[in-house]
Amino acid sequence: MVDYSKWDHIEVSDDEDDTHPNVDTPSLFRWRHQARVERMTEQQNERESFEEGVSKTKGRLAELKRMMEKTEEEGGENVQERLDKLKLEIGELEKQEKHFKEKEAELKKKERLTPWNVDTLSSAGFEKTIINPTDDEKKSKKSDDDIGKDFWDEHEKEIKHYGMLRDYDSSSEFLRKNPHLVCEAAANYLTIWCITLECQEKHDLMSHVARQTIVMQYILELARQIRKDPRDTFLTFFKRIKVADEQYVEAMDDEHRALIGRVKERAKIRMKAIEDEIEEEERKKRLGPGGLDPVEVFDSLPQSMKDCFEKKDIPMLQKVLKEMDPTEARFHMKRCIDSGMWVPDGKTELAGTQEDKK
Known part of the structure; x- marks a missing residue:
């Protein structure tokens, strides 16, 4: 008989291998899975860091005890002073070892209370149901x-x-x-x-x-x-x-x-x-014959030229261009032509303003 009490602490599954390819990528369940994996990774890193600390402490403790035995055997000057220093460090490490035992109990409790999910409970062989095709x-x-x-x-x-x-x-x-x-x-x-x-x-x-x-x-x-x-x-x-x-x-x-x-x-x-x-x-629909967007070109014009195009005033534009540096004037007019704002053959025509082009 199945023990359904275990089900009380199962996290809803969002296994990405079971997510249908037609689901928007990243699908909502992949997001949930990613968050869950991050939590699991953080927990695993905490466990690895703890085990590394325990290993180093035990190694150092064993080394200090060997040093004490060796110091006692060899004797010599300042023996007691050296032994006292070793005992002091050993005492600190033993306190650390006691702390690690408390930490281990805390980690075990946390791991025991972690909800089950498809990543922590199921093996690869049971992640999918495979139906043999006819x-x-x-x-x-x-x-x-x-x-x-x-x-x-x-x-x-x-x-x-x-x-x-x-x-x-x-x-x-x-x-x-x-x-x-x-x-x-x-x-x-x-x-x-x-x-x-x-x-x-x-x-x-x-x-x-x-x-x-x-x-x-x-x-x-x-x-x-x-x-x-x-x-x-x-x-x-x-x-x-x-x-x-x-x-x-x-x-x-x-x-x-x-x-x-x-x-x-x-x-x-x-x-x-x-x-x-x-x-x-x-x-794309707004692009002129030279492939430029008239809205973007209009926004890049000096204010004096913008006023001319907004008013569709050709004489005013000619006057502004004469007062400008020739190189700058040619640059802006070339862009106006490429965007369709200015039609070279239309002697008296200014193409639509910013609002017209929208």
Whole structure:
């Protein structure tokens, strides 16, 4: 019989090898995994530093005791003085050794209380479930990208329906009728949908779908830890969560808040990328015959020339150019021509101003 008490301290999994390639890179679960790995690395470094200190202290202590024995045997001048110095240093090292013992107990307690996760609990042999393909599947083998996309296209409506459910009972019943949804592909779709909702400023709905995403991740994690198919474990999760203690519920709430934070961060990145793309497209449309942006060229002009273009006053521009250094005047006019602001053949035409070019 499986001891489910161990499950109380399992961190939600975000193993990057199990993250579908179609998930935005870096995906939200990779971010969570990165933070977890950093914590594990910090803990490992602390342990290595501690062990190094213990080793050096023991080595020095053994060396000093040998020196004491040798000094006592050899005798000679100032023997007592040298022995006193050695005893003093040995005393300090023994105090340090006592401190190390206390530190070791502290580290063991910290390691014992560290939540389990896929990095600390599972071996490589159990990180994934491998299903042998049939002969027909071998003949028409698809990439992971194709399989994930096909799953999303086929089950998008069902995944979204699950994401909108409001309680554990309805979620459990819906997954019981649609057990194929209990998989990484569905969890990844929910994550991307959260980012999309945040970009659409549907914050409340995003928060709700994020909660359903965490539930799916916990189900998948439970399945990995007890080495069973997720479709055989989700009912166990829903039974467990109804009677979970406050500490476990708080852990899920923390994961939920963390996911929301990552979603908002990723949404900002996505929106910035979209804005940059739109701005770049608009800039390309503005480019003049010489490949220069009229907005950028206008901003670089001396104020006197800006006034001429804003007023579309050719005589005023001719007067300003005559008063300028010839080299500088040619430089600015060449840029105006390359950006389309000035048309050489148009004797009386000044191209659009900064506002016109936008």
